[in-house]
Amino acid sequence: MDPAGSGAFEPARTHLADGRELLYFHDGGAGLRQGGVPPDTRSLPPRPDTPVMRFDPLLGDWISYAGHRQNRTHLPPAAECPLCPSVPGRATEIPAQEYDVAVFENRFPAFGPGTAGSLPDPAGAEAPAAGRCEVVAFSPDHQGSFAGLSLERIRTVIRAWTHRTAELSKVPGVAQVFIFENRGADIGVTLHHPHGQIYAYPYVTPTTQRQLDSLAGYHAAAGGDLFTDLLARGQEGQRIVAHGQYWTAYVPYAARMPIEVHVVPHRHVPDLPSLTEDEQTELAAVYRDVLRRIDGLYPTPTPYIAAWYQAPVDHPGREKYRLHLQVTSPRRAENKLKYLAGSEAAMGAFISDVTPEQTAARLRAALVDPAGTGGKQ
Incomplete structure (x- = not known):
């Protein structure tokens, strides 16, 4: 049996206005349906500095401190959703006016940007919370849920997860790749649009x-x-x-x-x-x-x-x-x-x-x- 791997198809790649990477995955294969990869025309502030993490010697855990996340978008109305496709007069995190699955670096990351080598001796240590945080938009449709996706679209999402796991696992300093979806306000989601996240941690989680x-x-x-x-x-x-x-x-x-x-x-x-x-x-x-x-x-x-x-x-x-x-x-x-x-x-x-x-x-x-x-x- 041959593993599906990340090489089954290659997504279309581009960068957002502040330098964050954006990848498009298409149900039928690589890239976008048509029209190429549109640019991000927004004027964005510089990316935040890499957060700091500290080691808790009592429990043996690393804790990340990312103060910029206090300012992240919180449950906006549909007309202001950053995961919907861009339309004339309103640019979002996804410049394409049509897409299937999009993956991009989180604007408010708990880890990264930046990579790191080995962690310091944990006793009383402080270190950069290096790594990477990504957002996975499952669909351009603001309504709906993962359960409402077609099998073909879910298959595309799985291919995107597979691709990102393989690629992020090769990033220097990344110790573990975690893929997840928080669904529902009671869980604590900050965006209604169907989406998930990927964390590339600089350590093995507790x-x-x-x-x-x-x-x-x-x-x-x-x-x-x-x-x-x-x-x-x-x-x-x-x-x-x-x-x-x-x-x-x-x-x-x-x-x-x-x-x-x-x-x-x-x-x-x-x-x-x-x-x-x-x-x-x-x-x-x-x-x-x-x-x-x-x-x-x-x-x-x-x-x-x-x-x-x-x-x-x-x-x-x-x-x-x-x-x-x-x-x-x-x-x-x-x-x-x-x-x-x-x-x-x-x-x-x-x-x-x-x-x-x-x-x-x-x-x-x-x-x-x-x-x-x-x-x-």
Whole structure:
């Protein structure tokens, strides 16, 4: 099986007025549909300086301080959306008047611009929050959702994710590439337009490091592969949400959130560029099915976080780590959200009101809108 890789097609590249890179991905292949790559005619202020990050010796975490993000765009009306295509008289972050998928460097990054070498000794350290933050516009349509995209468009998004993972993994100083979508104001999105983000971190994130430690400990104690055993347990039946030839979506045995689904490849691969074309094609259908089931639980769209867990770029545990997607939502009832209060926020000790088996049964039984507009039929 040949990996799909980032070389399946090359996007059209350009730069915005302040020097940030912009890439266009087309459903049928490379670049834009027609007309070439239009320039950004805006007059923009210089890019902000690279943020600073500090090391917390008590918890062992790096914290980035990006004060310029206080001024980022916050839930503008549709007429002022920066992710809609540019039109005569109103230029946006995307100069093209027509596009399929666009990826560009975030104007208000938490990491970067700039790259770095190895991090300093963490004890009491301060370092540049180098790396890169990108925005992925899933569609020129201001309305709608990822679940409402066509399979062809979702496939294009997956190709864009794959391309960016492969390219960002080669940037000096980047330790991990994280792809995610925050959906809904209750999650904290600042733009309504359907979009996701990509963070290229200068360090291995705390959650990933905990997973790597668990993998090493499990192998040392049981001699097996933890991801393989978790997948086998998830495929037993009660917690399955969707199943294909290459992927299984299930509610994990110890789910933390009221809605939590893991989408896991059957083959052990470390990241998106390692997937084959067939695996990416089926992923588009399985992922859309999961999101439509989540939206089918209630009459109104459900907020969620969709997070791609990929192996760190250069780490001794990379080959033991398996790519997977986690979709979580704090929505525990139609008009109720689970808040991370005292026990969860302070102690990291989660308490759930519903069992994983109940959540999986509800998702399997959800009446899904075939058009992908959200809500029950």
